[in-house]
Amino acid sequence: MPLARSRLGLLLLGALLTFLLYLLLPAAQRDRRTAGTRWAPNGTAQTGMAAGEPPVFYREVSAGPRPGGAASPGRPDVLFLHGQAFTSKTWEALGTLALLAGEGYRAVAIDLPGYGDSPSAETVATAQGRVAFLDRVLQELGLRRPVLVSPSMSGRFALPFLLARGDWLAGFVPIAPVGTKDYAAEQYRRVQTPTLILYGDRDTRLGAQALQSLRHLPEHRLAVVSGAGHACYLDKPEDFHQALLGFLHQLK
Structure with a gap:
C-alpha cells in the first residue's frame, strides 16, 4: 500500500508539472518574440524598431553557443535582402542561413516592408527613406559593418544605402539588382566597399545591364553562374554558395 501511494503521488506531481509548463511556455515564447530576439534554432522574430515604425520580420539560424548569434571573431555579419517574388524564407529554405551559420557567420534575412510578414511602410517611398530604413535595421539587429546581399528588386x-553608407558595410553582393541606371559612373567610383557582382549567364537582360553600371565600383570582382537565370541562387545554389563563401572568406 505505501508503494502504491508513492507511485500515485509521483504521477500526480508529474501531471502538475506538465500542466504548469503548458501554461508558462507559450507566454515565454511570446515575450521573446516581441523583444525581437532569436527565440529558437531556425526561428523567426520581429525587430522592435523605433516608436511608431512598423516591425520588420527577420529570420536567423542559430549558430550554436555564441551568444546573440554573434559571428566568429574576424568574420562579418551578413544581411540578406530579397527579390520581388521572394521573402526571407527563400534564404532559409535554400539552406543559405544554415550554411553561413555553420561557417561561423551571423546571417540574417529580413522581409522588406510590404513583403512576407513585414507590413507596408510609407517611409520607404523615397530613396532617403529606404536608407533610413536599413539604418534602423542594422541598429535594431545589432549588425556591425555587415556584408549586404541584394538581389533584384x-x-x-541597397544601392542608395551603398552610395550613402558604403563605409558602414564590410562588403556588398549585388545579384542583378534593379535601379543601377539611376546613378552616375562617378557616384559608383567613390565607393570603396569590396563588392562581388554576381549573376547568372542566362540573365541576359538585367544581369548584363546591372554589370554596365556596377563595373565602375573600384573594389569589385565578378562571378557569373553558368547555366543560371535571373534568380541564379535558386537555379544553381551550390555554385552560388561557393561564390559567396569565397568572397566572404577573403574579406578582412
Whole structure:
C-alpha cells in the first residue's frame, strides 16, 4: 500500500508539472518574440524598431553557443535582402542561413516592408527613406559593418544605402539588382566597399545591364553562374554558395 501511494503521488506531481509548463511556455515564447530576439534554432522574430515604425520580420539560424548569434571573431555579419517574388524564407529554405551559420557567420534575412510578414511602410517611398530604413535595421539587429546581399528588386534599398553608407558595410553582393541606371559612373567610383557582382549567364537582360553600371565600383570582382537565370541562387545554389563563401572568406 505505501508503494502504491508513492507511485500515485509521483504521477500526480508529474501531471502538475506538465500542466504548469503548458501554461508558462507559450507566454515565454511570446515575450521573446516581441523583444525581437532569436527565440529558437531556425526561428523567426520581429525587430522592435523605433516608436511608431512598423516591425520588420527577420529570420536567423542559430549558430550554436555564441551568444546573440554573434559571428566568429574576424568574420562579418551578413544581411540578406530579397527579390520581388521572394521573402526571407527563400534564404532559409535554400539552406543559405544554415550554411553561413555553420561557417561561423551571423546571417540574417529580413522581409522588406510590404513583403512576407513585414507590413507596408510609407517611409520607404523615397530613396532617403529606404536608407533610413536599413539604418534602423542594422541598429535594431545589432549588425556591425555587415556584408549586404541584394538581389533584384532589393537594389532599390541597397544601392542608395551603398552610395550613402558604403563605409558602414564590410562588403556588398549585388545579384542583378534593379535601379543601377539611376546613378552616375562617378557616384559608383567613390565607393570603396569590396563588392562581388554576381549573376547568372542566362540573365541576359538585367544581369548584363546591372554589370554596365556596377563595373565602375573600384573594389569589385565578378562571378557569373553558368547555366543560371535571373534568380541564379535558386537555379544553381551550390555554385552560388561557393561564390559567396569565397568572397566572404577573403574579406578582412
